[in-house]
Amino acid sequence: MDPYSAEGELINIHNHFHQGQYQEVVDFDTSSFSADNALPARVLVLRARIALGQAEDVVAEVKGAGQPDLEVLGAYAEYSLGKTDAALKTVEKLASSAADNVTVQVVGGTVLQAAGKSEEAIALLSQHQGSLEAVALIIQIHLQQNRTDLAVKEVSAARRWAQDSLLVNLAESWVGLRVGGEKYQQAFYVYEELAQAPSTASIRSLVSQAVCELHLGRLEEAQTALEQALDKDPEYIEAIANMLVLTVISGGDASDYAASLKTVDPNHALLVDLEAKSDLFDQAATKYRAKVSS
Numbered sequence: 018m019d020p021y022s023a024e025g026e027l028i029n030i031h032n033h034f035h036q037g038q039y040q041e042v043v044d045f046d047t048s049s050f051s052a053d054n055a056l057p058a059r060v061l062v063l064r065a066r067i068a069l070g071q072a073e074d075v076v077a078e079v080k081g082a083g084q085p086d087l088e089v090l091g092a093y094a095e096y097s098l099g100k101t102d103a104a105l106k107t108v109e110k111l112a113s114s115a116a117d118n119v120t121v122q123v124v125g126g127t128v129l130q131a132a133g134k135s136e137e138a139i140a141l142l143s144q145h146q147g148s149l150e151a152v153a154l155i156i157q158i159h160l161q162q163n164r165t166d167l168a169v170k171e172v173s174a175a176r177r178w179a180q181d182s183l184l185v186n187l188a189e190s191w192v193g194l195r196v197g198g199e200k201y202q203q204a205f206y207v208y209e210e211l212a213q214a215p216s217t218a219s220i221r222s223l224v225s226q227a228v229c230e231l232h233l234g235r236l237e238e239a240q241t242a243l244e245q246a247l248d249k250d251p252e253y254i255e256a257i258a259n260m261l262v263l264t265v266i267s268g269g270d271a272s273d274y275a276a277s278l279k280t281v282d283p284n285h286a287l288l289v290d291l292e293a294k295s296d297l298f299d300q301a302a303t304k305y306r307a308k309v310s311s
Contacts, residue, residue: 027054030061032183036211037221039065056086060120063090072097085115089124096128105132112141119148126154135162149179153188160195168192190225194232205229212242220246224255231263239263254282261287 027050033041042065047058063075072094079087079094089111096104108125115121122145129138135158142158145151152175159168172189179185190207193200208229212222223246230239240263246256261274278285 037219039068085118086120089121201232
């Protein structure tokens with residue numbers, strides 16, 4: 018039986034992880050889990066701890082571990098600490114020696130994609146045998162490549178065998194936000210349900226709901242959701258970035274949010290894109306000079 022299916026004992030801790038409820042994952046009582054699921058549960062807890070900023074502790078905990086699952090997690094933690102060369106070397110080694118390991122596929126694929134090695138990441142992830150998380154990462158990569166057509170195909174194929182899994186619903190929402198039209202509203206329903214239910218509410222869900230509201234032109238509702246997210250964590254990067262976007266759309270002064278974003282993540286994709294666009298504008302402006310009538 019698939020441990021992540023509705024009948025599997027890992028389903029709740031797995032859902033907490035993909036809803037961004039990382040502290041709930043760390044605090045989850047796994048004492049009743051079967052021996053077969055002890056390592057997968059530990060992997061989720063360690064990944065949640067990395068997401069919570071405890072990468073150094075994770076590196077120390079898995080140091081010298083012989084299992085590929087823990088070794089690749091150590092590399093992921095190192096990558097998040099800026100030790101990119103060492104992390105990539107470990108991931109590439111494991112991609113050759115343990116490519117059939119689902120944790121190596123998912124975590125290794127995450128590191129490879131973060132390093133800009135998209136084709137290598139897809140090649141590793143594509144070796145999965147029914148891993149919905151591997152499929153979800155492939156979908157994210159295709160979206161980053163602006164290959165919405167391939168992402169749509171992956172979601173459609175996954176829907177046939179994963180049915181109503183949370184991760185399928187989320188992946189379908191990612192794609193829907195790129196496709197647009199009526200898909201915006203469908204994605205909104207998914208995120209609203211997650212964001213408003215006490216058992217599934219998280220900062221990530223609130224920000225995702227706000228993004229849907231932005232696409233639907235509901236600016237006040239988007240602002241409310243983002244303010245709730247920032248109340249929970251004033252330094253949550255994606256909440257700041259989307260509040261910046263909302264403020265610009267609303268015609269307000271977004272300089273404070275831009276400064277905040279630059280402080281917490283100076284290399285954020287939004288800032289990089291804004292700087293690139295500004296440079297292009299300056300280059301274009303140099304080709305034109307004001308004409309003075311004599």
